Amino acid sequence: MPPTGPWGDTPQGKPAPEGWAPVPGMPPAPPIPAEEREGLLMLRAMIAAAKADGHVDSSERERIAGQLDAAGLGAAARDAVLAEFDRSVTPEDLAREARDPMLAAQVYAAAVAGAAAIEGSERAWLDGFARALRLDGAATEAIERRIRGG
Secondary structure: OOOEOOOOEOOOOOOOOOOOOOOOOOOOOOOOOHHHHHHHHHHHHHHHHHHOOOOOOHHHHHHHHHHHHHHOOOHHHHHHHHHHHHOOOOHHHHHOOOOOHHHHHHHHHHHHHHOOOOOHHHHHHHHHHHHHHOOOHHHHHHHHHHHHOO
């Protein structure tokens, strides 16, 4: 049986992220609990939205770092999230991981919180993300008003 967890294939049977490989003689890592997977997905969405304009400014980094600290992640999980700054991910890739409408709304809200400004390429990225998540315009407007306080 092939290894599972971050050292081999993921528990969902998908290939592990690039650069990760099984460690000979090391037992598979335990599966990540659903709550942590959802939290990591939200952090990844924040990072992807922040990167949509080609750079991550200091206020975006501070918001994301604050969320990492609040999440209470261990060193390995924190490193995995920070590695997202170097990865390219499409809105469709992230949306596939949001399996229900409530999670889709939460992940979209996290992405809105991660973006410094919702204009230009960040607006385009968020619009594409909303379509991939199957969120309608009224839902995204309500989420953005709530997050942005407008």
